[in-house]
Amino acid sequence: xxxxxxxxxxxxxxxxxxxxxxxxxxxxxxxxxxxxxxxxxxxxxxxxxxxxxxxxxxxxxxxxxxxxxxxxxxxxxxxxxxxxxxxxxxxxxx
Numbered sequence: 001x002x003x004x005x006x007x008x009x010x011x012x013x014x015x016x017x018x019x020x021x022x023x024x025x026x027x028x029x030x031x032x033x034x035x036x037x038x039x040x041x042x043x044x045x046x047x048x049x050x051x052x053x054x055x056x057x058x059x060x061x062x063x064x065x066x067x068x069x070x071x072x073x074x075x076x077x078x079x080x081x082x083x084x085x086x087x088x089x090x091x092x093x094x
Contacts, residue, residue: 010047010049010050010052010053013050013053013054013057014053014057017057017058028054028057028058028059028060029058029059029060029063031063031065034065034066034067035064035065035066035067036065036074037059037060037063037065037071038050038054038059039051039054039055039059039060039061039063039071040063040065040069040070040071040074042054042071043071043072043074043075043078043080043085043087044074044075044078044080045078046075046078046080046081046084046085048084048085048086051071051085051086051087052085052086055086059071061087061088071087072085072087072088075087
């Protein structure tokens, strides 16, 4: 899931998160070794459609990685437009 969030593949997000047998049943808030979620990665790369799909399917914007950053903070750090991503600066706690 995390790897796919780095790609502009919003059309498969609902299927990945939907419970079996219709989908894969992946956790939208699962974290990798650095504490990043799929939302962190999608925000980092500016994949607006993926961010919106993740948020619509249960991703929590307040989850922090091991560096203490939310997805919004990661987006800001990487020069992405929060409003275009559907994230708010209130979630951009460093």
